[in-house]
Amino acid sequence: MALHLVLLVVGLILLTAGAEGLVRGGASLARRLGLTPLVVGLTVVAFGTSMPELVVSLSSALRGVGDISLGNVVGSNIFNVGVILGLSAVVSPIRIQLGLIKLDMPVLIGISLLALGLALSGSVSRGAGVVLVLLLIAYTAFNIRLARKQTAAAVAQEFEEGVPGPTASWLWDLLFILGGLGLLIYGSNLLVNSAIALARAFGVSEAVIGLTLVAAGTSMPELATSIVAALRRQSDIAVGNVVGSNIFNILGILGVTAMVRPVLAPGISRLDLGVMVAYAVVLLPLLWSGQRLDRREGLLLVGGYLAYLWVLWPGT
Known part of the structure; x- marks a missing residue:
């Protein structure tokens, strides 16, 4: 068991390093091509941190381990709100200025309900995957267009500071991208193998491992990004990173995965899916009430996640 835990940690480290390399190279390349930091932040950085x-x-x-596949998406969305956004608010109360939240939060709630329906139907088919990816493309295009028109100068400055700058040359961009992809692939193999072995060793289901250890581990890039943003008082990046990541998890990750192979996950329960939807629904009034997420509300989000874990593990 100890060896599998070590390999799991190594896999997570490789995934995090791979995502960092991919984001750095991709952001640099995008800026060389003339994209603004705002657009790069909403696309390359947001998608890159979700690559694990x-x-x-x-x-x-x-x-054929659908429980880990879907559990990773559902568990990551729960972890992102309950732990990442909750801890960010505890570190530094978050003021909500980004007007795009008015669009993003209803979208997140809607697609969370869609994911709930698809999962309860028994499987996420290739056709459903295509629909999810098309929705992601439409959402991203609309978001970029709206951001260019409506984003305030202060928010644009936050993205300017938060997006990686260009590297020394195009060659370094490509090396970062290719190296990052390589680390992501190798790290994912280590992590999945270790997760399956740990599930058997602990005597729990693969779904539980996917919902907890795998989901939390693959969310480390988002955790680092949001905590640093909170410490720097970059509130819009902290919130946008979580909300954007959750949207991408459902539309992009679940969509692409289902397109490659239909996702069957009998181990993911109504409780797991319900908690994911509940966090999305509860987050909306928290963000809009006074346009501020304070420490008390952050502790509430973290407490909810701990309660979910308490229910999940003993039930196995």
């Missing part, structure tokens, strides 16, 4: 979840879900689905 994508490669892990794909790898799991290809091996």
Whole structure:
């Protein structure tokens, strides 16, 4: 068991390093091509930090371990709100200025309900995957267009500071991108193998491992990004990172994974899916009430996650 825990940690480290390399190279390349920091932040950075979840879900689905594949998506969305956003608010109360939240939060609630319906139907088919990916493309295009028109100068400055700058040359961009992809693929193989072995060793289901250890581990890039943003008082990046990541997890990760192979996850329960939807619904009034997420509300989010874990593990 100890060896599998070590390999799991190594896999997570490789995934995090791979995502960092991919984001750095991709952001640099995008800025060389003339994209603004705002657009880069909403696309390359947001999608890049979700790459660990994508490669892990794909790898799991290809091996026929649908519970880890879907559990990673559902668990990551729960972890992102309950732990990442909650801890960010505890570190530094978050003021909500980004007007796009008015669009993003209803979208997150809507697609969370859609994911709930798809999962309860028995499987997420290739056709459903195509629909999810098309929704992601439409959402991203609309978001970029709206951001260019409505984003305030202060928010644009936050993205300017938060997006990685160009590297020394195009060659370094490509090396970062290719190296990051390589680390992501190798790290995902280590993580999935270790997760399956740990599930057997602990005597729990693969779904529980996917919902907890795998989901929390693959969310480390988002955790680091949001905590640093909170410490720097970059509130919009902290919130936008979580909300954007959760949207991408459902539309992008679940969508692409289902397109490659239909996702069957009988181990993911109504409780797990319900908690994911509940967090999305509860987050909306918290963000809009006074346009501030304070420490007390942050502790409430973290407490909810701990309660979910308490219910989840003994039930196995």
